[in-house]
Amino acid sequence: MAGKEATVYIVDCGLTMGERSHGRKETNLEWALEYVWDRITSTVATGRKTALAGVVGLRTDGTSNAMEDSEGYEHISVLQELGQVLMPHIRTLAQNLVVSSTNAGDAISALAIAVGMIVKQCKKLQYARKIVLITDARGNIDAEDLSQIVSKMNADNMELVVLGVDFDDPEYGFKEEDKDSTKADNEEILRALCNDCATATFGTLAQAIDELGVPRVRSTKPVPSYKGSLTLGNPAEYETALTIAVERYPKVMQAKPPTASKFVMRGDMAATQPTQASSTLPNGEAGANDGLAGVKQARTYQVVDENAAGGKKDVEYDELSKGYEYGRTAVHISESDQNVTNYETTASFDIVGFVDKNKYERYLDIDRSNLIVGAKHEDKTTMALSSLIHSLYELESYAVARLVAKDNKGPRLQLLAPHIEPDFECLYDIELPFAEDVRSYRFPPLDRVVTVSGKTLSVHRNLPSDELQDAMSSLVDSMDLSTFGKDDEGNEAEYAPLDETYSPMLHRINQVTKHRAVHQNDDPPEPYEILTRYAHPPAELVKQSHKQLDRAIKAADVKKVPPKARGKRFGRKGREEKPLSDLDVGALLATDPKRNTKRIDPKNAIPEFKQFLSTGADDLAAVQDAVKQLKNIIFDWIKHSFGDSGYGKAVEAIRVMREEMNDLDRPAMYNDVMQELKQKLAKEELGGDGREMWFLIRKNRLGLIAQAESSESEITEGDANDFMNGKLHS
């Protein structure tokens, strides 16, 4: 949890700030505001009432400040009193932070005003106090009262940050040529001021703006998820048990991007006002100035009732109680028995045994990691914990322990791994899977091919040749990142270490919301470079490994499957459909008297449809006939469905028809059927209002076959989308 903070920004609005220096597109003030807005909106985004900000305009046209009657305080305006900044303040500030028509106004006086604001607001309370001065240092600066201000600032622990427009900064590597002498003198005054302050930063604005893209990581106060003992053996039963007082904290906790809420245009505005690109509105209040209304979910419940229309009846929420499903049986659990399914446990952390670190498979980690340290003021057991940590480390072992974090929580098994730093030791713990958590999937080996006849092959098209193995090996070696990065001193270091990577979505959302709050009518900006930096291998690495890459590509000889061929592979043509024995079932089918009539039996519709197509695929009339027959069967199922009993069959038949027609390059036949079906559903010609059937079609994505899917199709993507998303009853 972050502490209370109070920051006053002094923004120079003088006439000279309207210039565009050094070939920049924006004015110096706009450039400076990039920084100011980012900082202020970052504070606003925290939503914390104890994160205060204030803004003082320097060299403004008007004068409005606590000392406005005194000499030397002209052209200084308090634009935002120190307090929690909210959206209306941002709007007002945006109107007031503009270039003035004067160059008068003393930066040191503004500093005095800022100090006064902080003193008044924060008194002697625990605040992190900070003043940020942004100026081009081209106004007059009266350095007389400096010492007094500095001593007040130091006494109150105020931090000072001075950011100058085009100030010289040898460390950053900027020097302004032909600097005018006033500015040079002023820069010196401000630099000296910073040297006198206990905590101060003096820098050039360009650097500050460069660093805006580096996300700030929010720190969270560690909260223990378990406090108690870690035991080896059972102290209740045996004298030989070992008990260590520990505390367990999260090590990793995913920071989630803020969630958006849903809104719609308000009913009375929807008709008249086209959708705006941007708007803001007070929290969830209907009737706000932007015409948006909140969206809520209304939930209804139904149970099966054979006597009701449609086979279902509505029930009120109040009539329902909690329970579970066992298979398809509803199991009602009365209020008093709510806990009967709970497995009773007491909080505990027990070591089960030890395993070999080198045999541990990392995929067994199934949840985020935590860390375990000795409990505060339990020095003796902390020493015992240390001996456990060190012995695990020396033995290259991990412990497995059973954790019940709280009474009546289900036990979990955790892996405990030692971690040792010079001044810090802990066990990391990661949840292990139970038997139920492992799903059985089987795949053939990758280093050999076992044939149906049981032979083991070491040369096969699915196995890499020696050349490919070798090429892959040198490619991988050439793409080594372990020393590709640079540390602060410019030495070789790991590239993209975890603590220099940032959550792309979290900071992207923060970036665009902050941007939109200030620039309501602009398109969201491009993502910060750092958010997509690791989306591709570093260019230099690619360059240095290109020889190895070329060789690997050649040895790999990978060929993209043309989209056309892909569908075919699962169609009739690519596959010999014979049972294990190679019995010619096709011949048997051909002689079957029932199937010779070419009438599809609705009871066996899908197999017979497929079989007719496989014998008569080249005969257009035969295909048409088969499709027509299946279509009628589908319509019949829908029409005579009791409840939704026939819909499932219909959906399956539609799917099969879609796949087969796609394979046969006859999308139009399928598309025609679907268009006819939709019409019939809309006209309620197939029993009921057709909505449920239509929902199933959408849910199963049985839309039209569009051009992207089949080059033979005459349906565009747009048509296909309209078909699927358009309302059934228009």
Place this chain on the structure above:
Amino acid sequence: MTDLPYRNKTADPSNHGGGEEEEEEEDDIDDSGYKTQKDAVLFAIDVSKSMLQTPTDADPKKPDTALCPTLAALKCAYALMQQRIISNPNDMMGILLFGTEKSKFQEGDEETGRGGLQYPHCYLLTDLDVPAAADVKQLRSMVEDEEEASKLLQASTEEVSMANVLFCANQIFTTKAPNFSSRRLFLVTDNDYPHAANRDARNSAAVRAKDLYDLGVTIELFPISHPDRGYTFDRSRFYNDIVYSATPSDPDAPAPLSSDIKAANASAKDGISLLQALLSSVASRAAPRRALFSNVAFEIAPGLKISVKGFIILKRQEPRRTSYIYLPSDSDKPQVAVGSSTLMAEDTARSVEKVEIRKAYKFGGETVSFTMEEMAKIRNFGDPIIRIIGFKPMDMLPIWANIKHNTFIYPSEEEYVGSTRVFSALQQKLLKDKLFGLAWFIPRKNAVPTLAAVYPGTEKRNEEGEQVMPPGLWIKPLPCADDIREPPETNSIKAPDELIDSMRVIVQQLQLPKAVYDPSKYPNPSLQWFYKILQALALEEDLPETPEDKTLPRWKQIHRRAGPYVVEFGEMLEKHYAEWQRENKSSVHPTTNGAAKRSQTSTASGAKKVKTEDVEDEGPSEEQMLAAHQKGALAKFTNPQLKAFLASKGGRASGKKADLVEAVTGYFETRMNVD
């Protein structure tokens, strides 16, 4: 469309594929697409005279070995049914007996009176459906009550038509499980040559088998041999015409390992009963589940792209969520209520279409909003991809670098021919040199991108030679700076070497078997208990008394093997701790409220016990509390103070202030009573 039944998204907590949308915004339409990702299994069990004959060499000590094959198959089905209710609550199962004297088909047909005539000597014991408690009960009475079983298990004198059996199965699948991604017929028989004298009948069966194949039903054969009678099942006589090699309907299903269909022995020749053999055979044919993602591009380096599929092999399984249950006033049969939700505008309560919705973020007391189009653009970081940006040694992947379960990937030839060999070359290289690839990972469209470690896994087989973990690569999403928490302030006390040596001996004594963690040895005790209770409630049985918990440490063994060393360690700890105290002179700690407090120093020799009560040190003293209690002024303490006090007394420390005050009051009242 507003009436989306929300159960489609939420009803399957154990799911494995489609429900993986936690990071994504909800999509317009359920993402699972195309076919329902469910499995329907129909057992077809032969009830011939020979199937009803108990083995002659049964081991009297093992009752399982005395089961006749039909009953063994039923028991296997019973076990599978119970198991699937837990692990795959939405999957269907049915049991069809064939060759019985009696005939019965689905309920609906009985009204017409045609049921029995349609499929003679086929008896549909359990219709294909998600099992109900009644089905479990019925099946149990069959396997546990011989009399009950013998009523039904009467072999017909007339040979049942296999074509009919297969068509009967066809009809059951067609009507009860349309559109399932996996439909399987488990055929259990010891007759390798039905219709021995009738070629036409055999051909009809082959035609009906082809129908099933075209319908997308896989026939899984469970052949049975009788070694005690010198009979070995020969698939080539008939069943090779019936069984097809792979599931035709689902190209996304992982290719099965070419496992031999070996006939199970009806008699326990090598100590394995038929039931055991069937159970393990069934387990090895777990339903092919759909891939988490299919044909995602895997870019090993710019220009070297292959395609892979992703699977979730390991994921925490949660107990079923509670459902809303409706108890009709006129009946005692509870029903599950199905909820559906509609989006409504708050101002006019009109229903809202998805396309009208705008997204807004809370900001500075108001909201900042974006159109859906803008939102889509903002969230778009490109197409799904696993793109390696370079490689690092495995020891640069710290053990704590894990945020959730890992995803398994395996090559697919569908997009890029040659994917398998390239994947294999990479996997072998990473294994050999202990490396991982750092990758930019977008698993699905619009999913949040993460950096991930791509690392190799080897194939693992159990003692029977069955694969328990497939070979491939794993994707471990990595935490970024925002996710890494600072450790708390600690007072680090390094143990002296002698003490570490003493602990080493203890660690060495208590290795798990083979020094590895084997998940299959540890069922989740609370999950098992949950389903045991649920089953008892559903079947209206007595509730079980004692839960089985295999996660509990083997205390006795620990005591026996490590006990003496722990005592030794305890003594050494006393010694070193005393030394440490002398050196650091810090046995007295100032606490935050200014009082001094001695840390725990004396414990019984040998076994050390530290009471957890002393961990909390900020609570008010008992005297202060008692005084306040007597004055009725407990409320003047802050919640943390009250909680700390309660915690130090071992009481429950949670809830609102009123609850806490009440708990403290309760503490003093009971204590006084005792006094």
